[in-house]
Amino acid sequence: MQHYSGFGLIKHSLSHHENWQRAWRNPTPKKKYDVIVIGGGGHGLATAYYLAKEFGVTEVAVIEKGYIGGGNTGRNTTIVRSNYLWDEAAHLYEHAMCLWEGLSQDLNYNVMFSQRGVLNLGHTLQDMRDIHRRVNANRLNGIDSEALDTKQVQEIVPYMDCSANTRYPVLGASWQPRAGVARHDAVAWGYARGADAHGVDIFQQTEVTDLIIEDGACVGVKTNRYGDIRADRVGSVTAGNSSVIAAMGGFELPLESHPLQALVSEPIKPILDTVVMSNHVHGYISQSDKGDLVIGAGIDGYNGYGQRGSFPTIEHTLQAILELFPIFSRVRMNRQWGGIVDTCPDACPIISETPIQNLYFNCGWGTGGFKATPGSGHVFAASLAKGEMHPLAKPFSMFRFHTGALVDEHGAAGVAH
Numbered sequence: 001m002q003h004y005s006g007f008g009l010i011k012h013s014l015s016h017h018e019n020w021q022r023a024w025r026n027p028t029p030k031k032k033y034d035v036i037v038i039g040g041g042g043h044g045l046a047t048a049y050y051l052a053k054e055f056g057v058t059e060v061a062v063i064e065k066g067y068i069g070g071g072n073t074g075r076n077t078t079i080v081r082s083n084y085l086w087d088e089a090a091h092l093y094e095h096a097m098c099l100w101e102g103l104s105q106d107l108n109y110n111v112m113f114s115q116r117g118v119l120n121l122g123h124t125l126q127d128m129r130d131i132h133r134r135v136n137a138n139r140l141n142g143i144d145s146e147a148l149d150t151k152q153v154q155e156i157v158p159y160m161d162c163s164a165n166t167r168y169p170v171l172g173a174s175w176q177p178r179a180g181v182a183r184h185d186a187v188a189w190g191y192a193r194g195a196d197a198h199g200v201d202i203f204q205q206t207e208v209t210d211l212i213i214e215d216g217a218c219v220g221v222k223t224n225r226y227g228d229i230r231a232d233r234v235g236s237v238t239a240g241n242s243s244v245i246a247a248m249g250g251f252e253l254p255l256e257s258h259p260l261q262a263l264v265s266e267p268i269k270p271i272l273d274t275v276v277m278s279n280h281v282h283g284y285i286s287q288s289d290k291g292d293l294v295i296g297a298g299i300d301g302y303n304g305y306g307q308r309g310s311f312p313t314i315e316h317t318l319q320a321i322l323e324l325f326p327i328f329s330r331v332r333m334n335r336q337w338g339g340i341v342d343t344c345p346d347a348c349p350i351i352s353e354t355p356i357q358n359l360y361f362n363c364g365w366g367t368g369g370f371k372a373t374p375g376s377g378h379v380f381a382a383s384l385a386k387g388e389m390h391p392l393a394k395p396f397s398m399f400r401f402h403t404g405a406l407v408d409e410h411g412a413a414g415v416a417h
């Protein structure tokens with residue numbers, strides 16, 4: 001197993017409880033902020049952190065209806081990679097990857113970023129053609145990416161069934177060595193602690209119930225706990241609830257909210273020291289540093305906000321995983337859960353101005369936003385600080401659905417949704 005980057009550089013680390021208490025001090029809201037960030041997931045907290053630390057905007061409030069990191073940030077399978085097909089997406093995710101590489105040191109908090117590599121398997125000739133195309137595109141963008149054959153894959157994952165007799169034989173894979181996993185809740189806590197240290201106010205258990213709009217401009221939010229809170233700019237970073245916030249502004253977003261599920265096994269001894277994903281069989285798996293097998297599914301086809309998913313999807317995923325790893329057939333599963341992901345028609349995010357002045361949205365990350373957390377927060381903070389979209393964000397305007405300038409990452413993202 002590879003070890004966490006930067007471990008030796010961490011000066012001190014608060015316990016979970018101390019973190020919780022610190023983030024929980026729930027300050028009294030000021031009458032007015034420079035920026036309100038709606039949503040205390042990884043992206044919202046990263047936005048607040050970079051606003052204060054990089055752009056000198058410290059009068060920032062993060063308003064979270066539940067607890068920080070309790071949304072998709074704390075529910076995902078933690079895969080971090082930047083091997084996207086199109087230049088616009090590749091640049092954005094690679095920006096995030098570069099920030100991941102220094103994140104534990106930057107936050108002085110161990111986010112357990114572990115660059116153990118990610119394999120995206122190919123099971124058909126067409127899969128392999130797509131893999132070669134994506135690998136070539138990645139390399140042209142300076143992103144580490146290789147196309148491997150069956151034998152090379154088997155060397156990296158000796159316990160996977162790579163024989164020719166399986167229903168979906170492994171013909172090869174794309175391999176990104178710098179990709180890996182991180183500890184998702186530590187990301188939320190690390191950004192929250194960093195933002196707090198720079199003067200950001202974080203309000204948990206506080207729901208934004210409406211936007212305050214005057215003369216076509218957003219001037220604040222209404223909350224269930226503190227009434228009206230005003231700000232010069234408001235950024236919504238609410239993932240699966242983004243359409244609800246957009247409706248408060250009187251416009252629609254081309255988003256669908258779907259359940260996406262994952263599950264973990266009981267801890268077992270180290271057996272898998274990389275990340276295996278398969279578009280074709282609909283499953284992805286890694287092993288956490290605690291020893292649990294971390295397994296994720298495809299989205300459920302129906303829309304919903306229930307933060308739980310359906311049994312048939314999980315059953316299908318486990319069939320897929322067992323096809324690849326018959327050796328795991330007797331491993332007992334421990335916990336299963338769902339998150340609500342916000343998917344765009346072109347499987348790319350929205351980081352955008354809106355029809356309402358001073359109201360900005362960062363959403364639509366769907367099944368793949370954990371990996372983007374530092375990059376998303378950084379470019380959104382830059383945009384909120386300046387009142388002008390960061391160059392890396394510009395291709396992800398919500399208005400691309402009017403002009404047709406979509407960045408279609410369907411399937412190319414290595415997950416089948």
Ligand code: FAD
Pocket residue numbers: 038039040041042043044063064065066067068069070071072073074075076077078079080206207208209237238239240241260261262296337338339340341363365366367368369370371372
């Ligand atoms: P969230 O963490 O969901 O934060 C949004 C916050 O907004 C929530 O805390 C919510 O409570 C709050 N909120 C909503 N409405 C309001 C309101 N009205 N007022 C105040 N607060 C509000 N991505 C990857 O890159 N790799 C993966 O391996 C991966 N696996 C996944 C597996 C699963 C099962 C799931 C569900 C997702 C997965 N993802 C993955 C996707 C990733 O988790 C998300 O894209 C990412 O975490 C989104 O972060 P966020 O901060 O935007 O959203």
Ligand code: PYC
Pocket residue numbers: 077079080081284296367368369413414415
């Ligand atoms: O985008 O890498 C990804 C991913 C993995 C699992 C869900 N999304």
